[in-house]
Amino acid sequence: EAGVTQSPTHLIKTRGQQATLRCSPISGHTSVYWYQQALGLGLQFLLWYDEGEERNRGNFPPRFSGRQFPNYSSELNVNALELEDSALYLCASGSSGRAGGETQYFGPGTRLLVL
Amino acid sequence: AQKITQTQPGMFVQEKEAVTLDCTYDTSDQSYGLFWYKQPSSGEMIFLIYQGSYDEQNATEGRYSLNFQKARKSANLVISASQLGDSAMYFCAMREDGGDDGLTFGKGTHLIIQP
Numbered sequence: 106e107a108g109v110t111q112s113p114t115h116l117i118k119t120r121g122q123q124a125t126l127r128c129s130p131i132s133g134h135t136s137v138y139w140y141q142q143a144l145g146l147g148l149q150f151l152l153w154y155d156e157g158e159e160r161n162r163g164n165f166p167p168r169f170s171g172r173q174f175p176n177y178s179s180e181l182n183v184n185a186l187e188l189e190d191s192a193l194y195l196c197a198s199g200s201s202g203r204a205g206g207e208t209q210y211f212g213p214g215t216r217l218l219v220l
Numbered sequence: 221a222q223k224i225t226q227t228q229p230g231m232f233v234q235e236k237e238a239v240t241l242d243c244t245y246d247t248s249d250q251s252y253g254l255f256w257y258k259q260p261s262s263g264e265m266i267f268l269i270y271q272g273s274y275d276e277q278n279a280t281e282g283r284y285s286l287n288f289q290k291a292r293k294s295a296n297l298v299i300s301a302s303q304l305g306d307s308a309m310y311f312c313a314m315r316e317d318g319g320d321d322g323l324t325f326g327k328g329t330h331l332i333i334q335p
Contacts, residue, residue, distance in 0.1 A: 138323075142263075147328070148311065148323075148325040150321050150323065150324070153320070153322055160320060161321055195263075197323075204253075204317050204318075204319060204320070205252040205272065205314075207253070208255065208267055209267070211265035211266075211267070212264070213262070213264045214263045
């Protein structure tokens, strides 16, 4: 069974540009989560999509946005890139249901570098 | 608000020894899940083990076991017979059933297994 996939693996952008990151969940999973892992800041929850809807977002500005498609894959868009957006962006998928009982499985991540 | 504390930034352990990675958590919810993930230098987060707050038995998965002490709000990961391939960052995480966020992660422990 295929795991969570993410593309691209690496992305280099300049300040002010837009970045688009993609994620395909494990087959049968309807929930997709996005996390940011920036140096010195640890892993922070960014966005949660389930059944095509945004369920919640973490403490990030509106220039971080995304969507979930009918096939449950997801896209994360970061507009007006800033240097501090440089980070590893991890996508995870889960099978929904009880929040505390849902194991999230992660993809390999996209390393975004903003110059 | 939920919080995870990992007090060991780094650990050196001899190969074949057992190792305990500490994790304490704080939550006002009675129903929640606790998770451990391994992150090698490649960046991917690998799910290791899950413990539900109402589970009476400590979780075990192969060489991994979770020492769950609910009254003390601790969920330590025990790795038996450590191997060189266990060298990685280890993250403790939790999620409340009543919450609508993603996982809350600790800052991690960098484990290095020495031959």
